[in-house]
Amino acid sequence: MATDTDGAAINGERVVARLRPHARALFWPSLLLIVGGGTLAYFSNVFPEEWQNVALVGVGGLLLALLWLIPLFRWLSTRYTVTTRRLVMRRGLFTRIRQEILHSRGYDVTLSRGALQSMFRSGDVIINAGLEQPLVLRDVPSADLVHDALHDLMERNMNPRGHAASAAGDETTAYGVR
Template structure:
């Protein structure tokens, strides 16, 4: 899904558009399996009782609340979080009901670093650290292909139009 072009400037183009890495959804999916499995087991135990309908309704309500809170909410949060690098700025947008965002102009970015441990390297993500004119560096966690994003962002920050080689003129 491309970032909405209507939110960009006239001569601004999207270079990178990412959602957080899928690893942040592993725990919510495991919780889904535990809730469904545990609820099914408890429903089977309640089937032999005289109050099984009340137990099934109670299990369904508790299960639905747990699935909505611990699985659907993180999934929607993941889907509505955007990390976007354009030709003019770095943008991060997150939130479902209350949206928040940060825009950093390329001219204000001083340095770009990344960090990823063994698990992050195995699944292909990491933390991008951007130092700008603000007091402390901004860290963006769970960026997929963080090394490639780091390289692209570094190139955009240090891109000097005078350095471009125009093959047609030469």
């Protein structure tokens, strides 16, 4: 069976959404990079000997780059993919973790958000499928939309014939007789 880049089957399974945590997580590291870069530039010529100035800028620049790159790579390494059949969560910088939940299995979806998350319309979507620990999609943008989409996909996969039968009418068929 053919698959796309995320491993989702092209025949019968479509990707509904690809999500990452809210980019707000990169605000403080980016601010630190800007302020730290300006501070390094200001103090780059404070020592009397040139090697000391070069060492200050080199070590400070390396430290600032690490303090910015580690959160960036951590943010980039977390992905949530919602398809018509399942929810896939991939995360991890050095150790990759992949978790999948089929919509047909049935689960409980809860939305949790703090004050800052409410301002940005993001939130934590908690999916409890009866496992030891619930699957948490942390700080997802448009959390209300994700919450509603997961409910709809689960309902469709739990009762796939229910939607077709309700469209046909309210007539009950028992043993081939109406």
